[in-house]
Amino acid sequence: MILLDRVTKSYGTNQAALSRINIHIEDREFVCVIGPSGAGKSTLLKLLTREEAPTSGKIIVGGIDYDTLSKKDIPYLRRRIGTVFQDFKLLPTKTVTENVAFALEITGASKGRIKNNVPRVIELVGLKGKEDNFPHQLSGGERQRVSIARALVRQPKVLVADEPTGNLDPKHAWDIIKLLKKINKHGTTVLLTTHNQDIVNALNRRVVTIKNGRVVKDEAKGRYQV
Amino acid sequence: MRKLRRASVSFTRVIKSGMVSFFRNWWLSIAAASIMLVTLLIVGTTFLFNRAVNDTLADLALDLPVSVYLLDEAPDAQVEQLQSVIESDDNVARLTFISKEQARQDYLAENDFSEELIDAVGIVGNTLPSSFEVQLEDLSRPESFIDIIERDDFSDVVESYNTERLTTAQGFGDFQDSVVVVGFVVAGVFTAISVLVIFNTIRMAIFSRREEIRMMKLIGATKNFIRGPFLVESSMYGVIAGAIASTIFYFVMRNAPDTWDKLILVGAKDLVANNIVEGTLALMLGGVIIGVFSSLMAMARHLRLSI
Numbered sequence: 001m002i003l004l005d006r007v008t009k010s011y012g013t014n015q016a017a018l019s020r021i022n023i024h025i026e027d028r029e030f031v032c033v034i035g036p037s038g039a040g041k042s043t044l045l046k047l048l049t050r051e052e053a054p055t056s057g058k059i060i061v062g063g064i065d066y067d068t069l070s071k072k073d074i075p076y077l078r079r080r081i082g083t084v085f086q087d088f089k090l091l092p093t094k095t096v097t098e099n100v101a102f103a104l105e106i107t108g109a110s111k112g113r114i115k116n117n118v119p120r121v122i123e124l125v126g127l128k129g130k131e132d133n134f135p136h137q138l139s140g141g142e143r144q145r146v147s148i149a150r151a152l153v154r155q156p157k158v159l160v161a162d163e164p165t166g167n168l169d170p171k172h173a174w175d176i177i178k179l180l181k182k183i184n185k186h187g188t189t190v191l192l193t194t195h196n197q198d199i200v201n202a203l204n205r206r207v208v209t210i211k212n213g214r215v216v217k218d219e220a221k222g223r224y225q226v
Numbered sequence: 227m228r229k230l231r232r233a234s235v236s237f238t239r240v241i242k243s244g245m246v247s248f249f250r251n252w253w254l255s256i257a258a259a260s261i262m263l264v265t266l267l268i269v270g271t272t273f274l275f276n277r278a279v280n281d282t283l284a285d286l287a288l289d290l291p292v293s294v295y296l297l298d299e300a301p302d303a304q305v306e307q308l309q310s311v312i313e314s315d316d317n318v319a320r321l322t323f324i325s326k327e328q329a330r331q332d333y334l335a336e337n338d339f340s341e342e343l344i345d346a347v348g349i350v351g352n353t354l355p356s357s358f359e360v361q362l363e364d365l366s367r368p369e370s371f372i373d374i375i376e377r378d379d380f381s382d383v384v385e386s387y388n389t390e391r392l393t394t395a396q397g398f399g400d401f402q403d404s405v406v407v408v409g410f411v412v413a414g415v416f417t418a419i420s421v422l423v424i425f426n427t428i429r430m431a432i433f434s435r436r437e438e439i440r441m442m443k444l445i446g447a448t449k450n451f452i453r454g455p456f457l458v459e460s461s462m463y464g465v466i467a468g469a470i471a472s473t474i475f476y477f478v479m480r481n482a483p484d485t486w487d488k489l490i491l492v493g494a495k496d497l498v499a500n501n502i503v504e505g506t507l508a509l510m511l512g513g514v515i516i517g518v519f520s521s522l523m524a525m526a527r528h529l530r531l532s533i
Contacts, residue, residue: 049444079446089441105239106447108232
């Protein structure tokens with residue numbers, strides 16, 4: 001469960017990036033967050049991964065109240081939230097397997113657990129046969145799959161995807177969306193920010209629209225309208 | 227137990243990652259390790275030179291007792307008092323009383339004069355004074371000893387003492403002090419250069435890995451997991467420089483002569499030969515401290531891990 005209660009985020013004295021927003025997301029939901037550039041979508045995700053702290057308001061994810069988090073707890077919070085980035089953020093000197101395994105290595109996971117989980121997740125995202133490839137040997141869509149595999153390998157309850165199709169052509173973008181739907185079907189809550197109108201409309205899932213830092217629309221089966 | 231196992235697995239990975247980074251930036255690593263090697267060689271040489279000068283001075287002290295000549299008319303009670311005061315000085319290792327008769331016999335023995343010759347040239351009586359032969363622990367620091375024999379209340383006991391030996395030894399001591407000071411100043415300068423070079427090496431490593439560091443933060447790496455490899459990398463400069471410095475000292479001192487000019491090197495040679503493990507560890511530790519200090523500074527300045 002994700003709860004944002006009257007959350008405001010301001011930078012200096014400028015207009016607030018987010019202003020008193022309320023969002024409640026149940027487990028296993030698939031939610032699209034849409035809005036024009038600069039609306040506050042990325043800020044929202046940064047608040048969830050605690051890259052940023054809210055100026056005011058309460059955030060609770062998976063039972064963790066962010067008000068009670070100390071700085072040293074933040075890495076452990078991030079391990080419970082899978083994050084997918086628009087620019088993939090893969091390590092260029094590591095292979096597909098090594099990039100995915102890295103997410104487990106930083107947690108102190110044993111070799112056995114890594115050996116067991118990594119191939120399974122690589123297969124799930126459809127990259128079987130490309131385990132030993134380096135990122136530069138993969139297409140954009142495949143790189144994003146590696147990024148998703150890295151987010152999934154720790155079996156998070158929540159997956160946050162920040163414009164994961166932003167750098168991809170339509171075919172690869174659809175492949176990624178199908179993969180996210182599959183992950184959601186397996187029980188992971190997915191929070192997706194996107195600009196892609198076709199994807200939002202075709203998904204026919206809950207859509208939260210943010211404009212000027214405010215939630216202006218929250219529909220259970222929404223369409224892209226900004 | 228599970229937590230401990232995880233910590234040990236993470237520790238191993240941090241070490242491995244630091245070593246990978248060391249070899250990945252091998253040209254920077256060689257530069258950093260080289261400047262640290264020069265620093266450790268200067269520190270080590272200063273230390274060994276100090277030891278050699280100490281040995282030389284100790285040897286001089288054995289060979290050069292200081293004579294305190296006594297007035298013939300000095301009352302016995304005052305001579306005894308002077309003796310006990312001199313013996314109470316911490317810098318006095320041994321005191322021997324040489325009577326007038328003993329002095330005469332020593333003089334004759336030293337100069338190979340026969341009794342007949344003495345009679346022939348008409349030397350009669352004994353003009354040689356009695357004396358104390360005083361052996362100092364540290365010839366280069368005779369101040370407390372001189373204070374005693376120059377005290378007013380001993381002015382009617384002490385005729386004179388041989389200052390020449392003391393002056394020579396004091397000169398040697400002053401030279402030692404100067405060399406040690408210069409050695410440590412140069413070592414300080416090179417330590418500062420090492421710190422700057424390693425600081426920049428780590429800064430460049432942080433810069434070249436900034437995307438990786440950001441990604442690590444976002445996927446949940448702890449501060450220690452991110453900072454650890456940089457500490458390992460900078461420690462490796464120290465370990466490698468320490469090992470090479472130790473090897474150089476070992477072979478140089480093994481092939482060095484026992485004495486070089488007036489300098490006695492035996493003690494320094496034995497020190498290196500008998501403490502090679504401890505010496506190597508000390509040099510490595512010195513290098514690691516310099517490396518870790520520099521990289522901590524670089525990380526404090528350039529690695530932002532607040533959230």
